[in-house]
Amino acid sequence: MHVTHLSLADFRSYARVEVPLDPGVTAFVGPNGQGKTNLVEAVGYLATLGSHRVSSDAPLVRVGAERAIIRATVRQGERQQLVELELNPGRANRARINKSSQVRPRDVVGIVRTVLFAPEDLALVKGDPGERRRFLDELITARSPRMAGVRSDYDRVLKQRNTLLKSAALARRHGGRSLDLSTLDVWDQHLARVGAELLAQRLDLIAALQPLTDKAYEQLAPGGGPVALEYKPSAPGDAHSREGLHDQLLAALTEVRKQEIERGVTLAGPHRDDLLLKLGQLPAKGYASHGECWSYALALRLASYDLLRAEGNEPVLVLDDVFAELDARRRERLAELVAPGEQVLVTAAVDDDVPGILAGTRFTVSDGGVERV
Structure with missing residues (x-):
């Protein structure tokens, strides 16, 4: 299972962003505070209906906006699904699958599975x-x-x-x-x-x-x-x-x-x-x-x-700024163990924080933009 496209509207720092994703390793690299973690946080939210960083939805909605949208295209084998969550702080969240009529948010659980590694x-x-x-x-x-x-x-x-x-x-x-x-x-x-x-x-x-x-x-x-x-x-x-x-x-x-x-x-x-x-x-x-x-x-x-x-059902592996927290031995060993994953999403402040074995697709994240290298 892997995510082929991620779309965000008024989520965290992003007014709107479209990110095409490939199987294998994808690294989001850029200075702290530019929105790298926001991208993988959105993927994780689709899997768990919660954030690994905050306990409520309010901080996930961009300042000045009333709601946030997380939308992802997910492929498992030959099957492809479009899943969407609308976050409405103070009101009920809404969900859609394959553009159908609304379903309960918990009905999307299981379409995306993730295992998240993070400093937390x-x-x-x-x-x-x-x-x-x-x-x-x-x-x-x-x-x-x-x-x-x-x-x-x-x-x-x-x-x-x-x-x-x-x-x-x-x-x-x-x-x-x-x-x-x-x-x-x-x-x-x-x-x-x-x-x-x-x-x-x-x-x-x-x-x-x-x-x-x-x-x-x-x-x-x-x-x-x-x-x-x-x-x-x-x-x-x-x-x-x-x-x-x-x-x-x-x-x-x-x-x-x-x-x-x-x-x-x-x-x-x-x-x-x-x-x-x-x-x-x-x-x-x-x-x-x-x-x-x-x-x-x-x-x-x-x-x-x-x-x-x-x-x-192999999950998406998410490594959110975790390599900077590890010594060299643990960093290389962890990279070796996760590298074969069907889809691995990595965030890092600098290129040197991404072990060489995790070479793959790279995006630079800065000034609210996400650009493929």
Whole structure:
């Protein structure tokens, strides 16, 4: 699978830009702040419905514009599709596939698949649990696009349940009449049902990623492992089936209900879980060196790429200004590992940051323009 054309309107710094893309390696080179990352960010947004740089859509719309358009032509084998997203901060986003009538934005998930390497990846190892949950859930959705709906359902149920708990907590603190919490049992059932589906997918993903991550780490840092991925649930137990996970989560919600009513927030569920990354016998976070953390983050991305490729849909590899962050050895090793990809998009501030093995199509990016060399 590869993107053959990218079109942006009022996205980030671009009023309008058209970029034809080839299979193989394409490098966007230019000084910082000229819009290189904006191009690959747009490709990533089509894959995940989110940005790797910001948590909301508002910064993605060019200053002074009301909306932004991302449009891409995608080829997989002999099949070609046109996918379009319209970003409307403060209102619902809109989507189209092959110029058809509107579809839900989540319906475009799976048409473009990406694996992104970026300086922000260091947060996978050093950052808070939310970074690792996002990594898992985006990869789950890339493997199975229907999970976009499950994630959306979980977020909706969690929001409703938290609203009820917050109202109960406020009433209690201000000495008002206790609220009727009979509906909380209903929301518990909803949360356990959807949460169990999400948990089952995460556990399956981690089992598939474990050997691939260990292999990738050995390729990047020979003799530096082994690495281990360990899921840390907020609902204790060792269930793996959806039924068992449902019962486990429901029991945990019952156990913490008193504290939830006091604090006004849901205290158990996939939204509070973590992925423990171990290097040898110790957690990487807090114990691994800076270089080891980089190798671990890169290994997770390489494992993601290998997993998606093995499952039959090779993703676009995006390397956003990542080589400038690496020492010479890791830079060359990473380049060797990603060079065979069907489509590799690289951004760099200067030509020297792009390893020679990644020679291919070059664009210069400056003064709001994108020009093929």
